[in-house]
Amino acid sequence: MTDPGHPQAAPPPPWHTRLRAALPVHYVLRRLAGTAGLLFVLSLAVFALLRLAPGDPARTLLGTRSATPEALASVRAAHHLDEPLVTQYVRWLTGAFSGDLGTSIRTGESVAAALGDRLALTGQLVLAGFAVALLLGLPLGVLAGLRARRPVDRAVQSLGVLALSTPAFAGGLLLIYVFSLMLGGLPAYGPGTGGTDRLLHLVLPGITLGLAVTAVLIKLVRAAVIRELAREHVTFALARGVANRTVLFRYVLRGTVVPVTTGIGLVLAYLLAGTVLVEQVFALPGLGQLLVQSVTFKDVPVVQAEALLVAALICLANLATDLTHPLVDPRLRTERRRRPARRAGAGLPEVKA
Numbered sequence: 001m002t003d004p005g006h007p008q009a010a011p012p013p014p015w016h017t018r019l020r021a022a023l024p025v026h027y028v029l030r031r032l033a034g035t036a037g038l039l040f041v042l043s044l045a046v047f048a049l050l051r052l053a054p055g056d057p058a059r060t061l062l063g064t065r066s067a068t069p070e071a072l073a074s075v076r077a078a079h080h081l082d083e084p085l086v087t088q089y090v091r092w093l094t095g096a097f098s099g100d101l102g103t104s105i106r107t108g109e110s111v112a113a114a115l116g117d118r119l120a121l122t123g124q125l126v127l128a129g130f131a132v133a134l135l136l137g138l139p140l141g142v143l144a145g146l147r148a149r150r151p152v153d154r155a156v157q158s159l160g161v162l163a164l165s166t167p168a169f170a171g172g173l174l175l176i177y178v179f180s181l182m183l184g185g186l187p188a189y190g191p192g193t194g195g196t197d198r199l200l201h202l203v204l205p206g207i208t209l210g211l212a213v214t215a216v217l218i219k220l221v222r223a224a225v226i227r228e229l230a231r232e233h234v235t236f237a238l239a240r241g242v243a244n245r246t247v248l249f250r251y252v253l254r255g256t257v258v259p260v261t262t263g264i265g266l267v268l269a270y271l272l273a274g275t276v277l278v279e280q281v282f283a284l285p286g287l288g289q290l291l292v293q294s295v296t297f298k299d300v301p302v303v304q305a306e307a308l309l310v311a312a313l314i315c316l317a318n319l320a321t322d323l324t325h326p327l328v329d330p331r332l333r334t335e336r337r338r339r340p341a342r343r344a345g346a347g348l349p350e351v352k353a
Contacts, residue, residue, distance in 0.1 A: 023326055035319045042311040043096075046304050047089050096308065102301035106294065111305045114290065119309075121191055122286035125209060125278065126271045128202045132210025133217055133267055138260070140214075141221025142253070148226050157222075160215030168274060172208040172281035179204060189283040205282045213270045220263035224256035231255065257328045265321035269314045 058075045059067050076082040080091060095101060101111035144156040163171075180188035192201035228234060229252060237247050276288035283289075287306055294302040 023323060027326075028323065031319055031322055035315050038315055039308075039312055042315075043093060043308050044089070046307045046311070047092065048085075050300050050304050051085060051088075092304070096305070101305040104294075104299055104302050106297045106299045106302070111301050114302060115287065115305060115309060118286045118290050121284060122275055122279070122288065124198070124202060125205055125275055125284065125286060126268070128206025129209030129213070129271045129274070129278075130268065132206050133214050133271075134264075136210070137214045137217030137267075138221055141218040142225055144218060144222040145225025145229070146248075148222070153222075156218060160218045163211040164215035166211070168208055168212055168277040169281050171211060172204070172278060175204045175208060176282075191284055191286075201282075205278050205284060208281070209271060209274050209278045212274055213267045216270065217263055217267055221256065221260055224259040225252060228252045228255040258325055261321055261324055261328065265317050268317040272310055272313060 056072075058072045058079075058081055073082070080088060083091075092102070099112055101115070103109070104111055104114055107114070140156050140160070144153045147153045176188045179186045186203050187201045188204070190201055192198040231251075234247060234251050237251060238244075275286060276291060278284070279286045279288035280292060287310070290302065291306050293299075294306070
């Protein structure tokens with residue numbers, strides 16, 4: 001029976017109220033505006049760098065045909081290369097917002113269609129590498145942090161440095177030799193036909209891609225665990241006789257969420273950049289292979305569209321990381337406390353008689 005004299009605890013606020021308190025609208029809008037501004041600067045840099053690169057796109061468009069002045073002028077007019085650079089940039093950026101990224105110089109197909117056909121395979125490869133990095137980096141980082149400056153810690157860090165210093169093409173070739181040629185259990189190259197066959201074809205590329213960033217995640221997790229073990233509340237809990245398992249999961253690992261999520265955002269950026277070499281080694285027709293071919297043939301529309309796409313994906317990953325931090329750590333919530341109203345006359349300079 002409830003004691004009428006004892007005040008009852010207030011019910012917890014609904015989820016949308018807690019979400020609004022953790023992520024105020026002005027904070028989200030400020031982050032979105034910062035991401036949009038960064039994408040604008042990146043798009044301007046990509047466009048300017050490609051225009052300043054040596055070589056004439058009009059001559060590339062002509063191919064083996066004779067590059068007469070009339071032919072060059074006709075090609076420049078057809079692809080708007082004779083317009084001022086500002087006009088070309090505005091035209092390209094406007095088309096990018098509407099989904100029109102231009103036409104490939106090399107193949108003549110739509111750039112948006114070419115990117116869409118290869119984006120799924122690259123996304124699956126990144127997810128496979130991300131899973132490998134998490135499955136290896138998180139537990140090994142926690143183990144190294146708990147056994148800091150011991151043989152286990154040194155062994156884990158040595159393996160991480162070895163994985164980080166091994167080039168992707170060398171690691172990929174070694175995995176192909178061991179698991180495809182010697183053991184014969186996994187396919188060596190190609191994307192597969194879909195389903196289970198696609199998963200089998202992505203095992204070796206995913207391991208190659210994930211091992212390259214596992215060491216980074218191990219370092220971040222290890223440093224975060226060591227820092228949390230030195231906190232006063234952890235020392236106090238251990239002194240009171242709280243079980244080690246409880247201290248590990250309730251205090252130590254909980255305090256490492258913010259630096260680990262930051263590291264995960266960096267890992268995603270590294271994975272996107274590392275797909276170029278991995279797709280070349282395993283003959284995967286993804287965005288990385290398309291980028292290499294487009295740079296080789298000076299296919300400017302494809303190069304600038306893919307560079308902008310990769311930059312946008314990295315910016316969105318960082319934005320998701322920034323928005324996740326206040327949700328997992330109340331100390332980082334940006335809700336502003338109400339300041340007391342200023343009294344009348346407060347802060348005014350004193351006037352002497």
